[in-house]
Amino acid sequence: MTESIFIAGPCVIESAELLDTVAERIACINNRLKNDIIFKASFDKANRTSIKSFRGPGLERGLQMLADVKEKYGLRLLTDIHEAWQAKPAAEVVDVLQIPAFLCRQTDLLVAAARTGKTVNIKKAQFLSGQDMRYPVQKVIDTVEAENVTMANGDSIINNVWLTERGNCFGYNNLVVDFRNIPDMLEITPRVIMDCTHSVQRPGGGNGCTAGDRRFVPAMAKAAKAFGANGFFFEVHPDPDHAKSDGPNMLHLDDLEALIKDLKA
Helix, strand or coil: CCCEEEEEEECCCCCHHHHHHHHHHHHHHHHHHHCECCCCCCCCCCCCCCCCCCCCCHHHHHHHHHHHHHHCCCCCCEEECCCHHHHHHCCCCCEEECCCCCHHHCCCHHHHHHHHCCCCCCCCCCCCHHHHHHHHHHEEEEEEHHHCCCCCCCCHHHHHHEECCCCCCHHHHHCCCCCHHHHHHHCCCCCCCEEECCHHCCCCCCCCCEEECCCHHHHHHHHHHCCCCEEEEEEEECCCHHHHCCCCCCHHHHHHHHHHHHHHC
């Protein structure tokens, strides 16, 4: 059985102080639970509902802040990219490049990520089935094989293409999770992650920003595990009600360790 992985961090880089607070806690949880939680934060939220939404510090400053986290706390890093040109500089800092759900069919973005040799985590679009995700995965695999890309961690390409379930559109301003997508995606690649916080979003349901309901996050994680998920993604924040992005669906940082313990049990 593939050992479960955990990904956690704030939705967006708000400040160096926030990164320190969350990264320090994650490093402590890693030490206590003998984990290797991958630290996640976005340098730019380019897909927000409103033009007035907070986006982050941008590529250059954001990557430097993430590099500081890696140096100080020794955590592996994940960040998402929105344009093909961002893949190369991001790959110089992070260990996993994430493809946002809305962009999972963007061929140029997938090819650019594949060329870096880093692990690529592709989030399933809210309008696709789990079975549809074989095509984005194949774009990455074909690029690596055709261009003889060497994977940075020395592992096979199939172990370096991850898929993430994050729910499907269900009418307006709502998502629903069809957990059958998890076993379907496990037939495509051995690593399937449950995005336990974005799956409880109510997209655009907060008067120009995303709403959500974080109380369902633990249940999402446990249900996904029952369906075979072997990775769990949590956006966390020490004060989610005052977060600058995705606060309503983010897990409180204080609740992360207990939930990971439950999932490891």
